[in-house]
Every structure is written in C-alpha cells, then in structure tokens.
Amino acid sequence: MTFEVIPAVDMRNGKCVQLVQGIPGSEMISLDDPVAVAKDWISQGARTLHLIDLDGAIEGKRQNAPLIERIVKECKPIGAEIQVGGGIRSFKDAADLLERGADRVILSTAAIKNPDIVKELADSFGSKHVNVALDSRDGxxxxxxxxxxxxxxxxxxxxxxxxxxxxxxxxxxIDTEGLMQGVNTRPTEELVNSVNIPVIASGGVTSLDDLISIRNTGAVAVVVGSALYTGKFTLTEAINTIIQEL
Structure with missing residues (x-):
C-alpha cells in the first residue's frame, strides 16, 4: 500500500474548521462550505477524505450529519473513499453511516466504553469498514x-x-495536535510495532519532512489538517514529496 496523505474536513456548526488541541472556540480556520472544501481536496489529488463531526465528538450530537451525507454522495462518485467519525455512539449510528455510503466508520468513545461494538460491526459489515481511533494524551x-x-x-x-x-x-x-510544532513519532511507531493491522497517524504535522518521519514509522497514512489549511504546504506538494521518497 502506498503511503497516503489524507486531508481532514472537520466540521463544527456547519462550517469546516481547524481547532487547536480540539478545544471549542480555538478555531484558527473557519470556512463556510465543507462540501466545496472536500471537492477541492479531491481536485488536488486526495484519494481519501477524513470527515469529523466535531459537534458529535464534543457534545455527542451528530449535528453535521446532513453535510456528511452530501459529501459522501457528491465525492464518492468522483473517486474518493470516505472515512467518518465524531459522535458515533452506537451500532445504529455506525450502521447508518455505512449504509449511506461511508467506506469506514471511526469509533472512539463508543469503542472504549463498549468494545463489543467493534466485533458487532466487523461481523455485520466486514473489518475493513471499521476503524478505531486511539487519541492519546500523556500516554x-x-x-x-x-x-x-x-x-x-x-x-x-x-x-x-x-x-x-x-x-x-x-x-x-493529542500532545502535538494543532500546535504546528512538528511530530513526535515514537508513540506512533510503538503502536505500529504492536499490531498487525494498518495504523493511520495524526497530530502535529507541520512540514513536508514530518510526512516522511510519519511514513518511516510504518504507518500507512497520515491525516493532515492545520498544515494544509494554513498553507505550510499544499496537498500536491505533500503527495509529490511521498512519491519522490519512494
């Protein structure tokens, strides 16, 4: 599998935003049309989109569900895989997203509180459609x-x-997420070396060199948000950097 750079489309109150350390009110970026943003990433070469309903993640209510459904409907036909997270608290929530066309659901709180939901979804839809998010602070x-x-x-x-x-x-x-101060690859590498399933990394990417550092951990992909939205580099530059390093 070729290492992939996946742009984040984080949504809060109907807008595409980038938060610092996931803290509400810390928006450094706020764009009015998440659907247009998603399509633009595909035009720049994205093969996968990372959609997060921040209202769902923070408050447990999937307020951006209509936007996510639009992105799935309009972006899958033009070549993008879609992974979705944020506020998925039950089997029904996850099943609904998969049945509406999402390629992968990202479980976090629901999986930690009720691990059996992972088995239920894998048995019903197949393992490849089930991703578990492990968001780590201080280990x-x-x-x-x-x-x-x-x-x-x-x-x-x-x-x-x-x-x-x-x-x-x-x-x-989380210790590096949104701070734009670079990555700490050790925790990612430890996880990659402990499991036999693909690991997607996220948090702290600031430069093109950070992408190479993450790839060298053995992760299969990296989700990038703030660095792309603030112009540290373009998605095209990121993709070309990976290609040149292969």
Missing part, C-alpha cells in the same frame, strides 16, 4: 471529544481492538 487514551482520560494506553487498546475485528486504527497524538 493514555482520551474519550468524549478529548474531555476525559481513560486508564488505557494506545498499545493496550490497539491490541484489544485488533482481536475484536477492527480493520485499522487511527492514532492521534
């Missing part, structure tokens, strides 16, 4: 929009969810 997995800390490490949870049937993991290093 422990955070839940409920990063407002609460669990007692579990990403490695512990990664192994558990692989055994339950997750097809991939999304590892976000």
């Amino acid at each position: 422990k997995v955070s839940i409920e929009g990063w407002k609460k800390q669990s007692e579990h490490t990403a490695v512990e949870m990664g192994i558990k969810f692989e055994n339950l049937g997750a097809g991939s993991l999304l590892f976000t290093n």
